[in-house]
Amino acid sequence: MSEISSSIHSGIALLKQGNYPEALELFQDLNHRYPDKPDVLYHFGVLLNSLRDYIGAARALEKLVSIDPGYENAKVALCFSYNNMNKREEATWILEEARGSDLDNVILLQNLGAAYGKRR
Numbered sequence: 001m002s003e004i005s006s007s008i009h010s011g012i013a014l015l016k017q018g019n020y021p022e023a024l025e026l027f028q029d030l031n032h033r034y035p036d037k038p039d040v041l042y043h044f045g046v047l048l049n050s051l052r053d054y055i056g057a058a059r060a061l062e063k064l065v066s067i068d069p070g071y072e073n074a075k076v077a078l079c080f081s082y083n084n085m086n087k088r089e090e091a092t093w094i095l096e097e098a099r100g101s102d103l104d105n106v107i108l109l110q111n112l113g114a115a116y117g118k119r120r
Contacts, residue, residue, distance in 0.1 A: 008030070008040065011027050014026065015047065020047075020050070023047055028044075035063075038064050038068045038071055041060045041061065041063055041064035041074070042061070042074050042077065045058075045074065045077050046077050049081055049084075054081045054082075054084040058078060061075075061077050065078060075094045075097065076095070
């Protein structure tokens with residue numbers, strides 16, 4: 001297992017333990033050292049969403065989607081950020097785009113439904 005993968009797994013374990021401060025420190029360091037690695041950006045964005053830093057999460061996830069447009073789970077996490085920032089149009093658009101290539105992603109479909117529901 002690579003150093004990056006090992007560190008990501010350690011960060012996920014910290015999150016499962018509820019140790020958000022240490023997880024944040026680890027993912028900030030990973031993001032600093034590997035700013036263009038999709039898995040680092042994804043997990044950093046998800047962590048920031050969990051901490052309700054939706055702007056920071058959106059930045060990380062937008063960068064990830066620009067690097068790897070096929071990373072569908074990043075689009076789901078980005079939709080979550082956008083919904084919490086009241087960017088309903090952007091949330092819907094990003095998931096509609098993702099839905100075209102991942103028709104069976106239940107989490108994506110649930111978030112898309114929520115995005116449409118919040119637009120009303």
